[in-house]
Amino acid sequence: MRWSEAFIPTLRDDPADAEAASHRLLVRAGFIRQLMAGVYSMLPLGFRVRGKVMQIIREEIEAIGGQEFLLPELHPREIWERTGRLEGMKDILFTLEDSRGGDLVLGPTHEEIFTTIAGELTSYRQLPQLWYQIQTKFRDEPRPKAGLLRVREFTMKDSYSFDIDAEGLDRQFDAHFDAYTRIFRRLGLPAIPVVASSGAMGGSGSVEFMVASEAGEDDVAHCESCGYAANVERATARPPAVDDGEGAAAPERFPTPGVRTIADLETFPGGAEAARQIKTLVYIVDGEPTVVLLRGDDALMEQKLQDVTGAVEVRPATGSEIVELLGASPGSLGAVGLRDVRILADEALRGRRNMTTGANIDDHHLRGVDVERDIAVSEWVDVRTVRPGEPCPSCGAPLEVFRAIEAGHIFRLGTTYSEPLGATVLDAEGKTVPVMMGSYGIGVERNMAAVVEVHHDDRGIVWPVSVAPYEAVVTIVKVSDTDSWETGKRIYEELLALGVDAIVDDRVERPGVKFNDAELIGFPYRITVGPRGLADGVVEVTERRSGTSEEVVVAAAAARVADQIAAATARP
RNA sequence: CGGGCUGUAGCGCAGUUUGGCAGCGCACCUGCUUUGGGAGCAGGGGGUCGCCGGUUCGAAUCCGGCCAGCCCGACCA
Numbered sequence: 001m002r003w004s005e006a007f008i009p010t011l012r013d014d015p016a017d018a019e020a021a022s023h024r025l026l027v028r029a030g031f032i033r034q035l036m037a038g039v040y041s042m043l044p045l046g047f048r049v050r051g052k053v054m055q056i057i058r059e060e061i062e063a064i065g066g067q068e069f070l071l072p073e074l075h076p077r078e079i080w081e082r083t084g085r086l087e088g089m090k091d092i093l094f095t096l097e098d099s100r101g102g103d104l105v106l107g108p109t110h111e112e113i114f115t116t117i118a119g120e121l122t123s124y125r126q127l128p129q130l131w132y133q134i135q136t137k138f139r140d141e142p143r144p145k146a147g148l149l150r151v152r153e154f155t156m157k158d159s160y161s162f163d164i165d166a167e168g169l170d171r172q173f174d175a176h177f178d179a180y181t182r183i184f185r186r187l188g189l190p191a192i193p194v195v196a197s198s199g200a201m202g203g204s205g206s207v208e209f210m211v212a213s214e215a216g217e218d219d220v221a222h223c224e225s226c227g228y229a230a231n232v233e234r235a236t237a238r239p240p241a242v243d244d245g246e247g248a249a250a251p252e253r254f255p256t257p258g259v260r261t262i263a264d265l266e267t268f269p270g271g272a273e274a275a276r277q278i279k280t281l282v283y284i285v286d287g288e289p290t291v292v293l294l295r296g297d298d299a300l301m302e303q304k305l306q307d308v309t310g311a312v313e314v315r316p317a318t319g320s321e322i323v324e325l326l327g328a329s330p331g332s333l334g335a336v337g338l339r340d341v342r343i344l345a346d347e348a349l350r351g352r353r354n355m356t357t358g359a360n361i362d363d364h365h366l367r368g369v370d371v372e373r374d375i376a377v378s379e380w381v382d383v384r385t386v387r388p389g390e391p392c393p394s395c396g397a398p399l400e401v402f403r404a405i406e407a408g409h410i411f412r413l414g415t416t417y418s419e420p421l422g423a424t425v426l427d428a429e430g431k432t433v434p435v436m437m438g439s440y441g442i443g444v445e446r447n448m449a450a451v452v453e454v455h456h457d458d459r460g461i462v463w464p465v466s467v468a469p470y471e472a473v474v475t476i477v478k479v480s481d482t483d484s485w486e487t488g489k490r491i492y493e494e495l496l497a498l499g500v501d502a503i504v505d506d507r508v509e510r511p512g513v514k515f516n517d518a519e520l521i522g523f524p525y526r527i528t529v530g531p532r533g534l535a536d537g538v539v540e541v542t543e544r545r546s547g548t549s550e551e552v553v554v555a556a557a558a559a560r561v562a563d564q565i566a567a568a569t570a571r572p
Numbered sequence: 573c574g575g576g577c578u579g580u581a582g583c584g585c586a587g588u589u590u591g592g593c594a595g596c597g598c599a600c601c602u603g604c605u606u607u608g609g610g611a612g613c614a615g616g617g618g619g620u621c622g623c624c625g626g627u628u629c630g631a632a633u634c635c636g637g638c639c640a641g642c643c644c645g646a647c648c649a
Contacts, residue, residue: 009582011582011599012583012584013583013585014584015583015584016583016642017643018642028583034641037641091647092647092648108649109649139648139649141648142573142648143645143646143647145642150648156649302646406649409649411649443649477607478607478608480607509607509610510607510608510611511607511608511610512608512611515610516610530607531607531608
């Protein structure tokens with residue numbers, strides 16, 4: 001490509017509304033432009049990177065036996081009703097009506113459609129199957145953010161496996177785990193696999209691939225000592241044992257006028273430190289009022305609550321719902337003596353005595369509460385949010401918690417979709433059984449952005465060779481110098497002949513502009529051709545990552561860069 | 573959905589307090605000079621001041637409503 005003929009609109013100033021590095025740099029370097037909240041146009045440079053990311057993903061999924069499909073983005077609403085996800089995903093579904101009044105949705109994911117096709121599978125002899133596509137998804141995210149990191153229209157590689165039994169599913173799951181590991185390595189992303197919540201996808205176990213970054217939206221609890229890693233939506237910790245002493249013979253009520261919060265009660269005379277209080281929350285779990293008890297200094301993880309209850313919808317109860325259920329207002333709530341209501345207590349409260357909690361009478365609390373003796377706990381659950389420094393559940397070393405980007409997510413679905421949609425086969429005994437499914441997703445543009453988050457410096461993007469929009473740029477410092485012009489064009493042609501994806505900067509611009517643009521965009525290699533070097537028969541080869549340059553004789557320059565690129569993209 | 577902030581040229585911004593010719597820098601066009609790290613001089617083009625309504629002789633500026641975007645939270649494969 002000749003730069004002088006290309007549309008590469010770099011900006012001299014940072015865009016004002018871009019906070020995340022990837023957002024700022026991808027806009028400024030001319031890769032993307034925003035159309036509206038969470039919707040971006042790919043400009044030519046962005047399109048090239050996206051294509052390379054997709055190609056890497058495609059190669060690795062083909063390598064584990066994937067067959068490529070392309071499914072529609074318009075879906076009949078009815079199929080979403082059948083799996084219950086019209087309700088379960090209603091907040092992010094784009095819905096529309098066709099001219100005949102038919103109800104449609106824009107596909108946010110494709111379990112329903114792939115499973116419908118899988119209905120044509122009739123025999124276990126046809127299994128396993130591994131199907132995938134790379135295609136647009138639409139999700140009406142309530143808050144798109146950070147450029148390409150969270151958008152409403154994006155490209156996803158989604159694959160779906162179909163097996164006769166759990167062992168087959170495990171094999172496909174493991175194959176994807178390995179393929180994803182290779183994909184992220186080739187993208188230059190240090191992704192770590194973590195235990196995750198399956199959320200609205202359903203199924204029995206899922207793994208997210210996380211890239212540590214402040215621009216991310218998830219928190220990961222990680223143990224350096226044993227390698228335990230889990231999304232905080234799932235992470236657990238081994239809380240240290242607490243000695244509560246003898247314990248009172250019975251709870252004692254005392255007046256606490258004006259006390260509304262855990263913190264209030266900590267400082268109230270005769271109160272208690274947060275770790276010796278019971279926090280009483282009221283949630284509506286699929287319509288059923290549920291009391292949730294936590295230690296006073298713990299925070300509820302709503303996703304855990306949703307997971308342990310298997311609920312579709314979990315929300316905090318409103319003030320009036322609470323008063324109707326418990327007869328007291330938030331600030332004085334407690335579960336002592338409560339009956340006929342589901343009470344979930346966090347494991348951190350098990351065996352605790354001498355605790356303080358609301359008396360369920362406004363402006364009164366109880367002290368001397370023995371949780372197991374005084375409260376009719378329906379279920380003991382783990383719903384607390386893990387905090388940094390708490391002991392790792394498997395080895396006891398302190399956990400670290402860091403922010404991360406979810407780069408990929410793989411799910412063991414089981415029969416969550418095959419049963420309601422009737423994707424069954426006959427097994428070896430001639431019995432009709434639903435197929436065992438897995439689904440596996442990678443967001444293409446999000447991974448582009450993650451690469452930029454990880455690979456940039458104060459001058460701009462530093463693309464790994466594998467996904468760079470062009471692998472090398474030939475910068476002709478002075479286009480009016482005939483020798484520079486012809487040498488530069490010749491080296492460019494030589495690069496193309498050697499299979500290097502190259503662009504030649506033949507613009508009538510000053511050298512500083514060209515150097516700055518090349519570094520902002522982040523081409524891995526630059527060959528600088530100018531009168532100064534040509535006087536000695538050399539050009540300069542500069543590596544973007546290290547910033548180091550070497551002088552190379554003109555005739556050897558293209559081969560030199562081609563060799564370095566080959567070395568950088570070599571795969572074990 | 574709640575809170576905060578912002579909408580003025582392609583990008584970055586001033587002007588709004590106190591109503592009175594719509595400005596600055598970069599980018600862009602023409603010419604000359606310049607050419608190894610975002611050049612200089614001269615000339616020039618580009619605007620529904622987010623939208624609608626109101627007040628006023630007169631509105632980017634004041635008032636009302638709406639829309640959009642960003643950040644935090646809620647929510648979210």
